Amino acid sequence: MNSVIMGTGYTLVHVPDMVINNGTTQTTERIVNPGSEYMEKLPHHLRSYEDAVGYMPNQTYIGNMTPEELASAEQPWYGKRMEKAERFGKFGEIMPEDEFLLLMQACDSFDLVFLSREFVTETKSKLEKHPLIEEAILSRIKDGVDDDEVERFVAEEHAEPLYYMNKLVGYVKRAHDVDPNLSAHVIHENIASKATCVLSLLHVIRQSGVAKEAIDYVIDCSEEACGDMNQRGGGNFAKAAAEIAGLTSASGCDVRAFCAAPAHAIIHAMSLVSAGVYENVIVAAGGCTAKLGMNGKDHVKKDMPVLEDVLGGFSILISKNDGIHPEISTRIVGKHTVGTGSSPQAVITSLVTDPLERAGMKILDVDKYAVEMQNPEITKPAGAGDIPLANYKMIAALAVMHKEIERSGIVEFTKKHGMTGWAPTQGHIPSGVPYLGFACHDILEGKISNAMIIGKGSLFLGRMTSLFDGVSFLVCKNSGAKEESSVSEDQIRGMLANAMREFAATLMEKQG
């Protein structure tokens, strides 16, 4: 029986200091062009927390604005604040950097994150007011260290500095003297990913109303790797984040497939639930510090704010069918195979038309397609165009080739079956999944009956294969059939007794 989507959590963390210190565009620039004009200009292009909260695509990500409302808002979206913008939304929140540094420390299990005493004193009371951060997490925050210690570790011990408002307030220590996989840089990146994942887990628990103890399994689908020099990428972010979030009954594992990982992980999760192995599985991911300010040079050149200043996170709870929530169909799953080929035509055919045709459906039978939902305001200035729109045009072109629409109907198709992107360019974060919250809402409201989620990944970046990758699945209205509870022992005894009686009766008849 199909599983259902029981809840969705979407979180952002505004981290302007990490844009400067941890984004790879900036760290590379510091090596290649030290003292460059770009690095001088960059701090003047960073947004305030209030601007990041008021930014309409961010408000859409956490559920305070619908994709339709965003699409009708005049561009540019930057430089404006949404009326009634709030930190918390239907799906999650936008956390400020100071509170996040404390959350990072709470997520540190090996005494690797240290914050200055003054900073902890100033910030802890803010985090204590957070509605979802309970004492179990708060109690993990340490009192803080002297400023001298922070400065010494950064200057002499290869520690990764932590800044807030351009002021040094802490450090992440290396976890090994020689192992590059446990360097301060890698530990910083991984703890930031873990902490953003934890935040999204807390929100999906709140949003779904399911008890923490009821979660059986967590699958992390981010793009980071944790491990030491003997097992780089050994894992396990999922279980590490579940521990901090208090999911005491859960085990978990990591699924990696670049930007396609969230869709792969959801197919894993729905299969586990549909097969009856687990009842509640969360697919979750934290954000990526490396991608902060990835297109910063183009944003600065075009005199825009640097829009890649947030870490993303999401959690999707997939549960046993309750007869109400939207189902994930086990029947309609698309996959790009080894033999598919890499032309866009072959890719879209394998992900869209092949699975639909197998189920006797057409392209137009799907109400909404969720593709790579990157915010076009981030990508267009960098020459990458409007990525969701390009994807919708490809699906529309396929519909033309399949004679479902006329060529003149391409633009209309992109409007009716597509959406304007709103997600930050954090790789796996925008990949189809940002729409699941709205999709569930609109299916439950009867506004749409189904939606196809498509995840695509650029495997060549890992230099192991030049193959492309992608998978897709269909979310649809619940058929209303509740999953029957398993048969009890008494029922089995009764069934056996009946069978024996029938068997005995047959024997008697034969003898008679």
Added chain:
Amino acid sequence: MDLENQKRVKEMAEKFGPENLVIVLGAAEGEAAGLAAETVTAGDPTFAGPLTGVQLGLKVYHICEAEMKEEIPQDIYEEQIGMMEMVLDVDDISKEMTAIRSEYCKY
């Protein structure tokens, strides 16, 4: 253009001779195609990669340009590129590419 790709283009130009090399692009936008074309002709305009200040002047075309289309059997082109040809702004891409070639191409 990706730094690794810049490195590969540079190495291939040295190995086979720049006059024997044709770069085929698949960028989705005129501007992106133009930037990549500029990189392999006039040098990396972002000053980040191995082609910074290296004026290779290579022949460079986008897969949707008429010159490339003529080189490929029609049925294969239709199967591999037909859909993208419908989606991309081919005129804009061709305009960008022609401008870059006429300014910087040496071969």
